[in-house]
Amino acid sequence: MTTITKQRRALSQRLQHMRRRVIDAPRELGIVRVREVTNAIRNNRDLPRIIQFALGVRETLKKLPIDISDSELIVGKSTEKFKGSALYPELKSDGLIKELDNFNERTSMQFKLTDEEKRELREDILPFWDGTSGFDKWAKQLDKDTDFLVRNLAIIPFNDFQGSTGLSYVDYRKVLENGYEGIIGEAQARLAGVSNGGPEAEDKRAFYKAVIIAAEGVIELAKRHSRLASEMARTAPSEERAKELREIAEICAQVPAKPARTFREAVQSFWFTFCGLQQMDMPMELPGARIDQYLYPFYRRDVKEGRLSREDAQEFIDELFVRFNQVVFLGEYVITRVVDGNSTRFDLTLGGVDRDGKDATNELSYVFLDAADAVRLLHPSVTIRLHPDTPESFFQAVGEVMTNGSNVVQVFNDNVIVESFTRVGVPVEDARDYVLTGCIQPLSGNMYGPSCSVFFNGPKILEMFLNGGKPILSLAGDDADMPSPEYESWEDFYAAFKDYYRSVLERAFSQYRLVGDIQRRDLPNPVLSPLVPGSLERGKDVKAGGALNNASGIALVGNGTLIDSLAAIRDVVYTKKSHTLDEVVGWLKTDFEYNEEERQALRNHAPKFGTCDSRADEIAKDLVDFTDELLLSQPKTSRGGAHVLSMHTEAHHIYQGSMVAASADGRHAGEAMSPGCGPTSGMDKEGPTASMQSVCAMDFTKMAGGSSYNQRYSPKMFDTEQGVQAFISLLKAYFFKLGGQHLQISTVDTETLRDAQKNPAKYEDLLVRVTGYSARFVELTEATQEEIIARSEICGC
């Protein structure tokens, strides 16, 4: 038994400095993008929307003030600010208008903007979008019944107006290998080939023209950096820096316009492409995709030809990791709650199988993993794909990073994800080429698929079912005291509940189709579309179904709470018959005010999901099977794809939980619900193996939209090599024997978290996994901090 000495690789001086700067920098709002896009629409009223957007993007990238700071080797930013967010009022403008004065002052996720910028937004830019954003158009069409469900947070079907449209497979290889000039050439050729006449041909022509204009913008951004670097080289403080700047000038003259010739050009080309993509659709969940794969040919060639060492590559990748943290997103107040602590998810996907099913782990997979561990910032999110033939050494490296307290990576099971996609009709090669987007949403190769478009609040639906269709708790004043339903048996009760659940779900789908129609008509994306295979070939924007594979998804929130509540009702009302349903609902209506004894009994004696109790686990399984059937029976989405199920919650389980009445699992009104797909925090009292088996009662191949499963470990579990090896075995069994889909762990003990609450200054570097994303613990709201503390600490005692 050997004790591990946890030596974290030190960053170079240069990067330590850059890392510090990005942590300390305030978040700011950049307004060039919104100004230019708004003007492009105002000044070109007769042009199709997609061309208006493309013109706006090109103008932005032409005019964006640029700079190259001291020692950076990768250049380019997506806004004019050092750590900046662009604004996208064409998606949803009401929150921006209402909260404009508050962004500087609010307590969580503040953004700086100057008085002059505020004035311009208030007087000139935002009024244009008042009532005309995509969200506004959708809200105007809302029928009474849906509005009722939405305002009581039973369903949230408008996530696509809040950034989830960045969930897309992105083929960066296309830019790296052909350059944007290649993309322009292809678009020109296809434009010339569009046959005359008809609205469809008009749409195609507009699409190709827009793609060309937007691509010109990205090229221009790079050329401007090339010129700037040349100028700066002449007055550089040292010959060394002058040489670096001349190299930068040369690289930016080449990429992303032309194909990358070296690893470094490929990294820079990726970064300009990424900055370009930031100009549309509030892509806070845009993936970096399988970056260890598409950069590898460049890496291998440079190393072989002696131009590059692994250490040099590591330095570039470390810098890239730091640079991701300069892209932030302003969210309105609600967003700061539902994605508490961190609104941005730029996923990099490492390892896994290739399109032929063979292991694709390579040396860069290790370089990226190492960067995640050494840099330890919130972005990018790093996801590791694992499969039974993942090299043991990579398993070891991943196990080490997962258990060392860095809390920066999550893992997915290839076997389960690939099958989940082929089940919904995705070709197997594309299924194997999946990438992670958002927090935990896998997307197959060549897939456009916002898969958290609708949040579905299971415990709220149950609350309304138990109270004659009305909420017990409502901020909108809809609460009512209705008679509870009566059923002879559990089977009757459960069947009636599922009918109600189905009706709400179907309403959510119909709303989601409306959202899709608005996205198609008003919110095309000429920057992203050419990088999603299928779109250029078909002459169709991704929003119009241009991608080869399409999906959109529904996310179940509070799944563990729902399972436990149903299991408790079955146990008390129908098995033991110790209380009537009416009595139980009565307790919920008064938030157990006079029934602490009953509440304790529900918490401590009713079956709990996460303890390997078949009375709860079979409900878990059934709810997934039932929802899956319902999804498969739905008409295709507006883009012609499948609806997929996901079980991740970001911080919705806390935010939405705050508006859910007491539940039959013994939870008080307003308390957090269960996170991700897992058990209620603190209720998985039988340890990690039991919790994993409960979770795997659900068929994850029916969750193509992904899931998030969280565990928290005491760091002392990993003091020894034996502890780390046990964890790696645990993970392998969970994935390849039980069929688990996802796992992320936070390695931090309760004592540390409590101390961090008291002394936040001491713990500014402490990261924790929330659900599918990392956040700085001290920046989380108290409610989220408490939920994480409530998670069972696995300490082997």
Place this chain on the structure above:
Amino acid sequence: MDVHPENDMTGLVLDIQRYSLDDGPGIRTTVFLKGCPLSCRWCQNPESISPAPEIGFRAERCIGCRTCQKACPADAIMFDNADRIDRGRCTACGACAEGCPSRAMFAVGKRYSISKLLEEVKRDAAFYEESGGGVTLSGGEPTLQFDFTLAFLKACKEAGLNTAIETNGLAASDNLRKLLPYLDRIYFDLKIINSVEHQRLTGADNRQILENARMLVECRAPVDFRLPVVPSMTANKANISEIGVFLKKVGVREIGLCPYHENWVTKLSWLGRRDSPPAELQKPLTSEELLSVIDMFSQEGINARSVEGEIAAR
């Protein structure tokens, strides 16, 4: 639901701990059987000593609903008594624990049939398989419920599970021999060599224990010796040197160390015990103390290491 073959005997189980990493190789499930012939002063599981079921009470969980009082057929619940339970009257029938909504009252010891217990431990088979783990029987002293232990180990072997036992060695030699075919590993506690001291601190003579230790080595059983490292009581120069001499005499050069943890002390009050242990047992073993024990063993030519892993520098 449970299968109860006619001759399916039952054992009294104190606890079942899954994802257990310190009780043998890999990921294990440790089954603690209730009842022990020793009563060591430092015993970290005082609730495991009595071979009979008991009732525990955790005052901080009590919400004062008095469900226990209504449920108790022996009239043994006293609300004006801090211990809550009149231990003289309590028959440990468990009615109070069953009804207690907040689990303030809880049964200490639960009967399991072989088949039920096997079903429990088999739940984690996938994890054993992946990690090279299995089932460990611990206690109390598992050999005290000998027939049950033998039958359960046989059943585990038939189910293809890796098995281990943690024993204090105080058992009839014949009994230990009968278990051997069904055990992959034996963790054998050597506490104190001096028989007077052993008697004084554990309440029992150690001749049988030492004889069993010799016997197991002689018949080449897969035995690992362990020492609970208890400040002053076992972790003293004289004892360690005597353990060293004993081990060398039987031809063993290694010993595992189980560091003492003091957090069991609160458990005494759960059992209604008012006595408090001596001061040296109220604080944890320090890493310096553990290192000095390792050092003393190495002077005897014995390689000692902590079963919880080396002390980590954090």
